[in-house]
Amino acid sequence: MLNRRRFFQYAIGSASTVLGFHWVAASHAAATAATKELDLDQFCLEYPYNSRCENYLPGVEATVPDGEAYSLEALLSQSRAGDRIPAEGLENLTYLAITNGPELASYGISAKCTHLGCTVDWNADEQTFICPCHGSRFDALGNVVNGPARDPLRLIAVATNQDRIGLVDQSPEANPRS
Ligand code: FES
Known part of the structure; x- marks a missing residue:
């Protein structure tokens, strides 16, 4: 027969096991859902015309910074090849890149300076990103022109669906620098 003390030890142990099981199950479900979402992002970047991505x-x-969602059509009607257009959505500002056409490139350029994290400005006349904090300069693809920054600006994957533009916090499928 269980004495009182052993009974409580047993009860607490069982409760911990049940709670632990539920925690593991819940974590697993959340991780699976996150993976599925991430996979669909990846899948639709690779196969944008697949029916699942319709x-x-x-x-x-x-x-638009402090504004509404971009309309792809409106954006392109007002843009020229070579433009870099600031866009919000991710943790840091992203510059959308306009190529010949004009068309929206499948990559964007993060505005986060790789020196100490300030937000770089786009200088259209010089086709250069300039950091206001310590003067680093980057070319139109984010390659370092002048330090102190040593690393290029991060590239961001850009997707479209009908008239909308999506920013995906990962490297683009094709690297415009290579
Ligand atoms: S944070 Fe950009 S140059 Fe220092």
Whole structure:
């Protein structure tokens, strides 16, 4: 027969096991859901014309800084090849890149300076990103022109769906620097 003390030890142990099981199950479900979402982002970046991606915008929707979501059509009607357009949605500002056409490139350039993290500005006349903090300069693809920054600006994957633009916090499928 269980004495009182052993009974409580047993009860607490059983409760911990049950709670632990539920915690593991819940964590697993959350991880699976996150993986599925991430996979669909990845899948639709690779195969944007697949039927599963018909109404799916990978990543987060790009918005005008402090404003509304971008309209792809409106953006392109006002842009020229070589433009770099600031967009919000991710933790740091992203510059959208306009190529010949004009078309929206499948990559964007993070505005986070790789020296100490300030936000770089785009200088259209010089086709250069300039950091206001310590003067690092980067070319239109984010390659370092002048330090103190040593590393290029991060590239961001950009997707579109109908009239919307999505920013995906990962490297683009094709590297425009190579
Ligand atoms: S943070 Fe950009 S140059 Fe220092």
